[in-house]
Amino acid sequence: MIKTKRKEGYRFVWPKIGKEEEAAVVKQLHQSISIYGGGGIFEKFEKEFSKYHNRKFSLVCNSGTSAIHSMFVAADLKTGDEVICPAYTFFATVTPLLFTGAKPILCDCDENGNIDPLEIEKKITKRTKAVVVTHMWGIPAMMSDICAICKKYKLLLLEDCSHAHGARYKGKLVGSFGDISAWSLQGAKLITGGEGGVLTTNNRSFYEKALLLGHYNKRCFNDIRKKSDFYRYAQTGMGLKYRAHPLAIALAYEIFKKFNKYSKFRNQYAKNIIKVLSKVSAVELPSAYNNSDIQPSWYALLFFIKDKCAISKNEFLNKASRSGLFDIDSPNSTKPLNMLPLFNNPGKFFPIYSFGFSEFSYRIGDFPKAENFYRRVIKMPLGIDKDDKKVVDYYKEKIVKILS
Numbered sequence: 524m525i526k527t528k529r530k531e532g533y534r535f536v537w538p539k540i541g542k543e544e545e546a547a548v549v550k551q552l553h554q555s556i557s558i559y560g561g562g563g564i565f566e567k568f569e570k571e572f573s574k575y576h577n578r579k580f581s582l583v584c585n586s587g588t589s590a591i592h593s594m595f596v597a598a599d600l601k602t603g604d605e606v607i608c609p610a611y612t613f614f615a616t617v618t619p620l621l622f623t624g625a626k627p628i629l630c631d632c633d634e635n636g637n638i639d640p641l642e643i644e645k646k647i648t649k650r651t652k653a654v655v656v657t658h659m660w661g662i663p664a665m666m667s668d669i670c671a672i673c674k675k676y677k678l679l680l681l682e683d684c685s686h687a688h689g690a691r692y693k694g695k696l697v698g699s700f701g702d703i704s705a706w707s708l709q710g711a712k713l714i715t716g717g718e719g720g721v722l723t724t725n726n727r728s729f730y731e732k733a734l735l736l737g738h739y740n741k742r743c744f745n746d747i748r749k750k751s752d753f754y755r756y757a758q759t760g761m762g763l764k765y766r767a768h769p770l771a772i773a774l775a776y777e778i779f780k781k782f783n784k785y786s787k788f789r790n791q792y793a794k795n796i797i798k799v800l801s802k803v804s805a806v807e808l809p810s811a812y813n814n815s816d817i818q819p820s821w822y823a824l825l826f827f828i829k830d831k832c833a834i835s836k837n838e839f840l841n842k843a844s845r846s847g848l849f850d851i852d853s854p855n856s857t858k859p860l861n862m863l864p865l866f867n868n869p870g871k872f873f874p875i876y877s878f879g880f881s882e883f884s885y886r887i888g889d890f891p892k893a894e895n896f897y898r899r900v901i902k903m904p905l906g907i908d909k910d911d912k913k914v915v916d917y918y919k920e921k922i923v924k925i926l927s
């Protein structure tokens with residue numbers, strides 16, 4: 524493939540692979556490239572990750588999707604259950620649920636793109652078992668209200684924190700509200716091993732069931748209590764394999780070590796850009812950016828172009844691209860799930876969803892707030908060190924110039 528050199532503009536580099544990242548991976552390469560029983564780099568990462576989130580158990584997996592699947596299985600979700608899920612999220616928040624037989628009840632979003640507590644309450648029935656939250660683009664969902672609803676109706680709270688490593692709501696880290704939480708460690712995410720995932724919980728029984736889904740034999744024998752009903756299944760587990768790659772976890776551990784440092788820069792850059800953008804009359808910012816309860820992770824910085832402006836979103840994106848702002852975009856694959864064929868016609872691959880109480884089929888138009896958010900939102904990444912200042916400044920100046 525021919526690589527074209529872009530003369531104009533800048534790109535944000537992520538992750539930054541330096542000497543320390545290289546050394547961590549090479550060290551692991553000589554130690555072990557497959558960890559059967561837990562321990563080693565898995566244990567190191569899991570211990571730190573649990574400590575950071577104040578959780579008892581962490582389990583590294585080979586993807587965020589497999590961690591989310593493990594979360595649903597651990598929560599014992601199955602045919603006949605209803606699970607309230609965000610309509611606006613990356614699809615892998617919900618698609619693993621289809622393998623459990625439980626029915627996803629999609630729910631519209633609030634003005635920050637997150638599942639709306641008022642909408643959640645409207646969707647609760649006697650079959651409802653759990654509520655799933657994604658902290659979209661790093662903005663924590665309204666956790667006080669959502670936790671209160673889950674408590675009132677005795678529902679499990681499950682968090683997909685794949686956009687929101689280190690984000691806080693009222694000072695508390697996302698991922699430490701729910702009964703079980705999952706993160707992706709994929710290459711674009713804020714803590715990354717290239718590919719990978721991790722799950723946390725305080726509940727030993729949930730942890731053991733997550734182990735059984737994808738971590739058979741040694742790790743199950745080591746980590747499942749002998750007196751547990753699950754122990755006798757340790758050799759096979761449930762038969763899937765979701766074990767992480769040690770090289771990926773070695774890289775993720777190195778990046779996790781730098782996470783606080785990176786977050787400080789992201790916060791600074793975000794503050795700086797927001798200050799400038801808030802003075803541009805064509806720009807609208809998510810209300811969360813003005814809410815002291817909410818500390819985003821800055822997986823992306825979001826903004827909108829006000830309706831009835833001289834410039835449309837597409838015109839802006841074209842101009843941005845021509846000005847070299849290659850990393851500004853309008854998220855495409857992260858769209859309301861009711862706009863996806865799989866959620867229009869799930870029976871095609873999952874027959875259980877084509878009849879009886881499990882039947883569902885979503886249509887375009889079902890979630891107007893999510894669809895409107897998706898159509899309008901523009902996102903850009905942020906820098907993580909002082910070298911990124913020139914890129915951030917370039918983006919900032921060009922955005923203002925295009926929109927003023």
Ligand SMILES: *Cc1c(COP(=O)(O)O)cnc(C)c1O
Nearest residue numbers: 586587588613615616685707709
């Ligand atoms: C990335 C992501 C996932 C899936 O994670 P993978 O590691 O790619 O499997 C799930 N949910 C959200 C919100 C994500 O951003």
